[in-house]
Amino acid sequence: MRYLRQTLTIAGKDLRSEIRTKESLNAAVSFAVVILVLFSFAVDPSADQIKEMSGGLLWLVFAFAGALVLNRSFARELGNDCLDALVASPVPSSALFLGKALANFVLLLIVELVALPVFGVLYNMSWARQPLLLAPVLLLATWGMTVIGTIFSALTVNLRLRELMLPMLIYPMMIPVLMAAMRLTTLLVNGEAIPADDQIWFRLLVGFDVIFTSLAVTLVDVVLVG
Amino acid sequence: MSAVPPEAAINVRQLWKYYGDFPALRNIELNIAPGTCLALLGRNGSGKTTLLRIMAGLMRPQKGDVRIFGNDPRHSAARDAIGLLGHGIGVYDELSAEENLRLFARMYGLANPNEVAAQWLKRTALDHVARSLVREFSRGMRQRLAVARAFLHAPKALLLDEPFTALDDRAIALLQSLLAGALKGGATIIMSTHQLREAMELATHVALLNRGKLLFHGERPVEMIQDPTWLYRTYGEG
Numbered sequence A: 001m002r003y004l005r006q007t008l009t010i011a012g013k014d015l016r017s018e019i020r021t022k023e024s025l026n027a028a029v030s031f032a033v034v035i036l037v038l039f040s041f042a043v044d045p046s047a048d049q050i051k052e053m054s055g056g057l058l059w060l061v062f063a064f065a066g067a068l069v070l071n072r073s074f075a076r077e078l079g080n081d082c083l084d085a086l087v088a089s090p091v092p093s094s095a096l097f098l099g100k101a102l103a104n105f106v107l108l109l110i111v112e113l114v115a116l117p118v119f120g121v122l123y124n125m126s127w128a129r130q131p132l133l134l135a136p137v138l139l140l141a142t143w144g145m146t147v148i149g150t151i152f153s154a155l156t157v158n159l160r161l162r163e164l165m166l167p168m169l170i171y172p173m174m175i176p177v178l179m180a181a182m183r184l185t186t187l188l189v190n191g192e193a194i195p196a197d198d199q200i201w202f203r204l205l206v207g208f209d210v211i212f213t214s215l216a217v218t219l220v221d222v223v224l225v226g
Numbered sequence B: 001m002s003a004v005p006p007e008a009a010i011n012v013r014q015l016w017k018y019y020g021d022f023p024a025l026r027n028i029e030l031n032i033a034p035g036t037c038l039a040l041l042g043r044n045g046s047g048k049t050t051l052l053r054i055m056a057g058l059m060r061p062q063k064g065d066v067r068i069f070g071n072d073p074r075h076s077a078a079r080d081a082i083g084l085l086g087h088g089i090g091v092y093d094e095l096s097a098e099e100n101l102r103l104f105a106r107m108y109g110l111a112n113p114n115e116v117a118a119q120w121l122k123r124t125a126l127d128h129v130a131r132s133l134v135r136e137f138s139r140g141m142r143q144r145l146a147v148a149r150a151f152l153h154a155p156k157a158l159l160l161d162e163p164f165t166a167l168d169d170r171a172i173a174l175l176q177s178l179l180a181g182a183l184k185g186g187a188t189i190i191m192s193t194h195q196l197r198e199a200m201e202l203a204t205h206v207a208l209l210n211r212g213k214l215l216f217h218g219e220r221p222v223e224m225i226q227d228p229t230w231l232y233r234t235y236g237e238g
Helices: A002-021 A023-042 A047-075 A079-088 A093-122 A131-155 A162-189 A196-225 B048-055 B076-081 B097-107 B113-123 B139-151 B169-184 B196-200 B230-235
Strands: B010-019 B022-032 B037-041 B063-068 B082-085 B157-161 B188-192 B205-210 B213-219
Touching: A002 A023, A002 A093, A002 B097, A023 A047, A023 A093, A047 A093, A047 A131, A047 A162, A079 A093, A079 A196, A079 B082, A093 A131, A093 A196, A131 A162, A131 A196, A162 A196, B010 B048, B022 B048, B022 B205, B022 B213, B037 B048, B037 B196, B048 B063, B048 B157, B048 B188, B076 B082, B082 B139, B097 B113, B097 B139, B113 B139, B139 B157, B139 B169, B157 B169, B169 B188, B205 B230, B213 B230
Parallel strands: B037 B188, B037 B205, B082 B157, B157 B188
Antiparallel strands: B010 B022, B010 B063, B205 B213
């Protein structure tokens, strides 16, 4: 019970800080919208082409915009040496990690929920045709990106070039989750059923989340303390 | 390796810490009894902060061992027992004073976070700005809030890194009275400091580090009351 309370305390603190400053949320939402707008000007795709690339475009936007949120996750603790106060507190490193991941997850979902309607309007897509299937894809893939981003944010927090290093480290790690999310999202926003062959992508998302969450929770103390 | 003496609050055994090839701490052996106040002295780069960070569980040594009341510093029981005041104030600029203290009270699992926060805001004379954001505070107010943050869970061991540096008179007086109270209550205090005069008012023991080596550790020599630099001149290297 104490563990859960500590996790929620950390998540609440991060969300409260972000709501006050909006330093990463504003940047991520603006970035996502700008990319969608620019892309709609840059190419004039036919309806079929849009159908094919919809999932890919959306998840690339989510991944790039998400990096802006994830970069700040541990970096926000550097001011006033707050990271030392957190690490020295009795909050287990895993609870600290999960709390931060939970806050990042909420922030990434906000970015996605703003970007999706913009995508729908700009590309003339009714993206919410299968909300009950799209929601688990969004949740599972976003959690996968969040876990990878949060643990690498902890790993790179003391690097001078962390803004550059984090994307370089996380995108290769996110390839499986992005591949699965892109394929499933393409099908779902086009209102197509998921063929039996493609159901494996759901299992990949679940497996990825379980494996990387377990790894991150186990390794985060070593990452933070050495 | 010998067993931890049962009376030790903090026990450091054969501790080595390297930064790359550079040994920041060389074979440190320290036993700190409960209820003592140890002033950790030494010039810049002598290893004081590194030693305190290892004791606080913020980094691990390459060799040797630290025990806080018999536990590894990363054990939750050890972390429950420690209050840390480092170089930074360790509070969030974008939260109010009250929110900061409530946050840390919750992290330490205290029963009444609101009550504890209110109590400490009053003790540090910050109750009139409880709802103001820390970023709007003066330096002295921020320092007082940091002191409240370190003390609010009534730690059994206080690790203070240069606690008097950059404090205003009011904050120094507050910190000294809190430290005296904690010492009276049986807490163990370890503070690294260059401000010998302030430290000597509280210190029951002193330790002198030079280039990662412990040159002296023991009860505060009486000579240091008259002349706080006596230890440097007697045991230090120049």
